Amino acid sequence: xxxxxxxxxxxxxxxxxxxxxxxxxxxxxxxxxxxxxxxxxxxxxxxxxxxxxxxxxxxxxxxxxxxxxxxxxxxxxxxxxxxxxxxxxxxxxxxxxxxxxxxxxxxxxxxxxxxxxxxxxxxxxxxxxxxxxxxxxxxxxxxxxxxxxxxxxxxxxxxxxxxxxxxxxxxxxxxxxxxxxxxxxxxxxxxxxxxxxxxxxxxxxxxxxxxxxxxxxxxxxxxxxxxxxxxxxxxxxxxxxxxxxxxxxxxxxxxxxxxxxxxxxxxxxxxxxxxxxxxxxxxxxxxxxxxxxxxxxxxxxxxxxxxxxxxxxxxxxxxxxxxxxxxxxxxxxxxxxxxxxxxxxxxxxxxxxxxxxxxxxxxxxxx
Numbered sequence: 001x002x003x004x005x006x007x008x009x010x011x012x013x014x015x016x017x018x019x020x021x022x023x024x025x026x027x028x029x030x031x032x033x034x035x036x037x038x039x040x041x042x043x044x045x046x047x048x049x050x051x052x053x054x055x056x057x058x059x060x061x062x063x064x065x066x067x068x069x070x071x072x073x074x075x076x077x078x079x080x081x082x083x084x085x086x087x088x089x090x091x092x093x094x095x096x097x098x099x100x101x102x103x104x105x106x107x108x109x110x111x112x113x114x115x116x117x118x119x120x121x122x123x124x125x126x127x128x129x130x131x132x133x134x135x136x137x138x139x140x141x142x143x144x145x146x147x148x149x150x151x152x153x154x155x156x157x158x159x160x161x162x163x164x165x166x167x168x169x170x171x172x173x174x175x176x177x178x179x180x181x182x183x184x185x186x187x188x189x190x191x192x193x194x195x196x197x198x199x200x201x202x203x204x205x206x207x208x209x210x211x212x213x214x215x216x217x218x219x220x221x222x223x224x225x226x227x228x229x230x231x232x233x234x235x236x237x238x239x240x241x242x243x244x245x246x247x248x249x250x251x252x253x254x255x256x257x258x259x260x261x262x263x264x265x266x267x268x269x270x271x272x273x274x275x276x277x278x279x280x281x282x283x284x285x286x287x288x289x290x291x292x293x294x295x296x297x298x299x300x301x302x303x304x305x306x307x308x309x310x311x312x313x314x315x316x317x318x319x320x321x322x323x324x325x326x327x328x329x330x331x332x333x334x335x336x337x338x339x340x341x342x343x344x345x346x347x348x349x350x351x352x353x354x355x356x357x358x359x360x361x362x363x364x365x366x367x
Contacts, residue, residue, distance in 0.1 A: 042140065042141055043139070045137075049136075051077065051091070056068040056071055060140070063111075065112030081107075084108075103122070105120075106119065107119060118144045120141040121141075122139045123138050186215050187215050187219075190208055190212045234270070238273070246281065247259050255295075257297075259298050259300075262302035269345075275345065275347075279349065279362055283312070294314030296310065296312050297309075297310070305364060306363065307362070313356065347365065350362075
């Protein structure tokens with residue numbers, strides 16, 4: 001037990017009768033010990049160089065379930081899951097703290113009653129004035145509720161994206177089917193008018209030809225919008241050909257998009273193809289129409305794991321990093337939903353940003 005520290009259910013600092021009798025250093029130590037002992041939201045305790053517990057505070061008792069008498073002198077490894085103990089995770093964290101001064105970690109920990117909680121842990125190596133290791137300071141925070149909330153929000157985001165895809169499919173179908181017949185009829189009428197016009201009616205003939213061109217252009221735009229809403233090409237031609245079509249459609253003056261595609265098919269499910277396509281689509285939505293000129297490389301790899309890499313050269317698109325971060329998907333539903341659907345399929349997505357280069361990497365196991 002640290003000098004001058006008294007452990008009770010409610011730690012108290014006992015002051016001497018005469019203020020002159022207070023040693024300033026001793027008073028500082030007592031105040032520090034009192035502060036740590038009273039903290040209830042964090043488990044704060046000291047370990048010796050071998051990783052055995054030396055001190056214990058109220059927060060540690062509440063989070064982990066052990067009293068001070070039950071825990072002091074025992075190894076910190078008892079808080080870890082059998083899987084983590086088997087692979088030497090506790091000892092590795094201490095070695096990392098020794099090497100780097102401190103280490104941070106998140107993962108499952110085990111309470112006295114056997115239940116698990118999601119912990120955010122910081123371990124700091126403590127050395128004396130000569131640099132000799134005298135132990136470790138360990139701070140643990142219980143993030144189980146936050147993790148549950150993130151998982152619930154992520155699940156909702158994935159469900160919403162699936163609903164969004166269903167609605168897009170329905171809208172694309174209605175847009176194409178309801179306009180196609182009307183535009184075809186209009187074109188037929190215009191061609192018949194053109195056929196009956198006399199060659200001398202130059203102005204009227206020019207107007208009819210202009211109307212035909214506009215109707216054909218409108219039909220093409222509607223077809224493109226319908227395909228953007230729901231890539232039916234995926235079902236017909238697969239991911240590789242759909243990416244070729246999409247990149248050609250969005251590449252323009254302010255954004256140049258190039259493709260690097262495998263020569264053999266990517267062996268993933270139809271749902272996985274949709275998710276990978278949506279990832280490209282949502283990322284490019286952050287680029288197209290933004291100020292500044294950017295070059296984008298979309299690279300699809302047909303490795304044992306299907307891998308998608310999107311490299312954006314130029315200023316970092318605002319909001320892209322936040323939308324693809326590992327935090328709760330409260331914003332940017334499209335990308336957050338893609339991230340969650342990748343997770344549900346056993347995949348993952350990472351983003352690395354520099355001043356003039358952003359790399360989005362996604363991978364999916366074989367389906």
